[in-house]
Structures are given as structure tokens and as C-alpha cells.
Amino acid sequence: MEYRNLGNTGLKVSVICVGAMTFSEKGWRSAGAMSFSEIQRVVDYAIDHGINFFDTADIYAFGESEELLGKALGSKKNNVIIATKVRGVMDENDPNNRGLSRYHILRSVDESLKRLGRDYIDLYQVHWWDNTTPIEETLETLNDLIRTGKVRYIGISDFAGWQIAKSVMLQELKGWSKFVSAQMYYSLLGRDIEFEVVPACEDLGLGILPWSPLAGGFLTGKYSKDNSPPPDSRYSRMEKPFLRFDLEKGYFLIDELKKMAEKYNATVSQVALNWVKSKPFVSSIIIGVRSLEQLKDNLGCVNWDLSSEDVDYLDQITDPDRPYPQWFLDMFADL
Ligand SMILES: NC(=O)c1ccc[n+]([C@@H]2O[C@H](COP(=O)([O-])OP(=O)(O)OC[C@H]3O[C@@H](n4cnc5c(N)ncnc54)[C@H](OP(=O)(O)O)[C@@H]3O)[C@@H](O)[C@H]2O)c1
DSSP states (O other), rough: OOEESSTSSSSESEEEEOOGOOOOOOOOTTGGGOHHHHHHHHHHEEEEEEEETTOOOGGGGGGHHHHHHHHHHGGGGGSSEEEEEESSOOOOOTSSSSSHHHHHHHHHHHHHHHTTTOOOOEEEEEOOOOOOOOOOHHHHHHHHHTTTTHHHHHHHHHHHHSHHHHHHHHHHHTTTTOOOEEEEEOOBBBOOOTTHHHHHHHHHHHHEEETTTTTGGGSSOOOOSSOOOOTTTTTHHSSSOOSOOOOOHHHHHHHHHHHHHHHTTTOOOHHHHHHHHTOOTTEEEEEESSSHHHHHHTTTSSSOOOOOOHHHHHHHHOOOOOOOTTTHHHHHTOO
């Protein structure tokens, strides 16, 4: 297993992180669910193969994902890095059981600790920006959590570039603990973060943790243009796709990935994950699986690299159109 530093910290995380969003069906039904015995097999196999990093969130199945992860890790839970999140709606009827207020964060961290069966959280992430709470209130509370030892590192998820920059500059000005990571959607079919988020993170020292690196399973090669989605796959459960991408481009990419996979004697998933791994701004890739078989397949992306020519080729065929001001800045960068 390859280990990378989490952003500018000294913390070493496996380049693959196992996400626990698929652990329970109580949450986002399209993600699917797993039996506890399969979760246990996945968690044990991951640890036996060098994975030391697991990601969950309070809102995944309203806390059940944290509970199941804590249970499956058992006595090993203090030897791995656990990331969880706060921000989502935990109770539709309670306006204070959501968001990034001091009130909700302090309540939420204790509830997550209880569910995980831990005294501390290694990486506590704000799940997405909260328009209704002053960011200073959130940042000062997160700093307090680090000072009291309940949390070791803090990160963001799903922020815009300016939100990351504003937050980290405020943390610097006030002498508060800074965000160390950014958990963002990133795959061969979703490269939007390259415009604003990646430059902000590189400049400010945050490591990127890509989520849905296989575009929810689309980049495994199991979907095809002429057939309906395989039964019991995520795309067969969804009324409309959650991730936005052009299906035609997606099918073209799959054909190219299949050719490349053949050349490397690898699978489509392994090539798609290998491309994400090739990006130096990536600290760890958060994969999702619904079976041990899928984990075994995906773990085959480590310990080898695509050639730089093949990375360049995949970059080129998935290159997103540059929005303004990126194309302008690119054009005049050297003047
Ligand atoms: N911060 C955020 O906003 C956010 C959002 C989403 C996810 N996340 C995090 O990212 C993690 C991963 O997200 P994700 O589950 O969307 O990732 P993903 O790796 O893009 O998709 C995982 C899904 O693809 C299918 N799959 C995976 N490997 C396969 C293989 N080798 N062969 C065939 N099918 C395979 C499985 O679905 P089926 O078998 O059901 O088809 C699996 O559940 C989550 O657990 C969570 O921790 C964060």
C-alpha cells in the first residue's frame, strides 16, 4: 500500500480510503446497502491490505453508518484514521439539528463519538457550506474541538474555491487550527475542481480527498450504451443520475478505458482509479464498495502506475471546457 501525507500535515493516510456511505440502506437508498457480515469482511480485508483510512458522516443513514463502521473496526478502531462529517439535516423537525452553528457542531461531535465508540475523531469535516451561520462561528468552534482533544484535524467537503480561501485566511488571521483537507467529487467524468478548488488547495496546503472516483460505479465498465443498467446496480436504483456528466462522452470514455485496461492486464475500475492516483494534489481516494469482490477489484489500482503518456491521453480526452476567467488566465499566464 502507498501512503501519502494528508495535505501539509505529518499524518500518513493510505492512498485508498474506504467510504462507509454504502453500509446501510436507511440513508440514500440509491447507494445501496450491505449485510453486516459483508461490511465486516470489507473492513477486515481493507485493514489486512494496508488501508488505514475510513470515511463516514453523521448523515449517512442518520448515524447508522458511523455505528456500523465503529462496530466493524472493533478493537482495531484506535489504529486507523477515521474521518466523519457534520452539517447535514439530522432531524427534519428541528432547525438546530443541522448546519454549522456552534450549538449543532458541539452536539453533533458528541453524538458521532458515541456512535463510533471513540474518544476522538481523527478528521472532522464540515460537509458543505452553511449560508445561515457566520463562518467565524464555525471556525472558532472547530478550533475549540481541536484544543479540547475531541478532534485531531479538520477538513472541508464540497466547498467552492472562494469559501476555502476565505476560511483558511480567517483561520490564519485568528490563529485558529486550519483545514488540512478538502473532500470533493473528482473523477475522469468530473474534473470541475481543477479550475478553482485544486489551485486554492495547492496554494493553502490542503490535500484533496476525491469522492465518487468511479462516478458512482459508472467507470467500472459494467454499464453499456445498448443495455439497461445491470439489476441491483446503483444506476438501476436511481430515478435520475445524481452526478452530472454527458452520457455519450461517458460511453466513449469507457471504450477507451477498456482498451487501456487490456494493455495493462487490469480492469476498467483499476485504470480509472489509477488516473485519479496520478494526480499529486490527491492525498487519498475515497472509494465506495458494496461487496468484498468490488473492494478486491478496486484495490488492484495500487502498486503500479499508468505511463505518463496514458495519463496525458486520459487528461486530453476528458479535458473539460475552461470557463472564464480560466481560459483568459491560461492565455495570459506568462505575460
Ligand atoms: N462529501 C460528499 O459530499 C460525498 C458524497 C458522496 C460520497 N462521499 C464519500 O465517498 C465515498 C465513495 O463514494 P461512492 O460510493 O459514490 O464511490 P464510487 O467508488 O464512485 O462508487 C461506488 C459504487 O460503485 C459500484 N462499484 C464500485 N466498485 C465496483 C467494481 N469494482 N465493480 C462494479 N461495481 C463497483 C458499487 O455500486 P453498485 O454495486 O451498487 O452499483 C459501489 O457502491 C462514500 O462512501 C463517502 O464516504 C462523499
